[in-house]
Amino acid sequence: MRAKPILLVTAHRLAILAYIAFALFPLYWLLKVAVTPNDLLYSEGIRLWPSRASLEHFDFVLRHSAFPVFFRNSLIVSGSTAVIVTILASLSGYALSRFNFRGKYWLVALMLLTQMFPLVMLVAPIFKILSPLGLTNSLTGLVIVYTAFNVPFATFLMQSFFDGIPKDLEEAAMIDGATQFVAFRQIILPLTLPGIAATLGFVFTAAWSELLFSLMLISGNDQATFPVGLLSFVSKFSVDFGQMMAAGVLALIPACLFFLLIQRYLVQGLTAGAVKG
Template sequence: MLPRAEHRAGDRAPRWQIYVPLGLYLLFTLVPFYWMLLFAVRPAGSSSLLPWPITFDHFDKVWTGLGFSVFFENSLLVGGASLVTTTVIALAGGYALARFRFRGKQVFLLAMLCTQFIPGAMMLIPLFEIFRSLQLINSLWSLVIAETVFQLPLSLILISGFIRNIPTELEEAAWVDGCGRLQAFRIVVLPLLRPALVAVGSFAFVHSWNNFLFALMFLNSQDKYTVPVGLSYTLGEYSTDFGALAAGGVIAAVPVVIVFAFIQRWLVQGFSAGAVKG
């Protein structure tokens, strides 16, 4: 019988079996980003495969000429508002699902899961009629409401699963010390929910930032457009300004990359913890 150390060494896969697939995956993933960055900083008409000489004319064109500064601000407002509303409502609903017993709870969870199979395109006409009756057409609040509604089912399930993993004895100890339920939740449970809140909030922000269909349907004036709709204006009927399109794509990708660079640790922890129990 082999020693334990030798047995483990024999089971270890060769390095090339790890690095070759990872290298191919990175190549497949990063080449489109490099191509986009190349077109964004390469002078118009150039066919060089290297970004030299570097020009920022395309960024200046989309930021000031095409109004991307306004689109960017609108996307930030919609993303931030969707993040806050989705997180707050999912936090309250997730706590109720995890800690309380009530009639129809399983049916409610099943209904929440079933909504994830409904494409957003099927809801465009009903949502348009609702927002028109509420006079919310061409308002950024229509996007915030629609995004919150579509993000809530998954967010509720994630947060409720995370709260179930927090022992109820922690809250009971706070109750014994004189805290009410709300105070115990704020002092004991809420600090432990940071990974779940980061996961839910980041998912809501990124989805609302990238959503094109709702913004195209519910907004009809240029000063209310978001970044995805603004990108479509770089596509002409007979020609396409690839430099402006690539520069707009870089601008649209920067906030998402920054968000995930800072929250990736909490994001993975939140998704994995929320999926342990149902």
């Protein structure tokens, strides 16, 4: 009777370890390539750790490339997008969660439609619309586009967090004379902080990774975000994998930090809202 639980527990821990190994091994390899000096890159290509590790690629990327500029641009774009999307999605998510109104059905249908088509289709039209406004080759233009792309999913996410908060709370406040907006701001929003954190992190990582529109809307190096910058390592004379991977490792840091902090809230919040169809 006692042997069975121990066996089960061991199997469970081993399975968890297998998942962790699968999740982390590619990231480990990224780091390994980034610290391998160029002369060993191919000769020790398949060793688990190079006989000589060095930080020369990191040093080069940080001091002699435009990477710090890309990094700053990405930080500005992703940060602004995350904040604006979260504000807009809190408002619209609250509307979907708390009100029954004509047009609600159409709003949801519209938001679902935006998830359906290949965004490639929008590149040329968006370029045509933003160009006369002076919003191409500008970080502002990029923030506007990313905000629009991320608002629908963020709205559904925020709605599920609001659904998890009992309605009586703001009804009680409104009986005490508060308007609904005041009740929303002072009572409901503070309770949704985990949801807000989750949405912020979710949108930040999405904007941080976006390549296509950044590639198409930005032409100058001084406005480029880091995915575009990374590709510039490829388009030089030869692909400099060491430097590229070093830049990749550096670029992973903020996204991963953000994600490690918020993943707990993501699960909690979705639990509270009891994600249902």
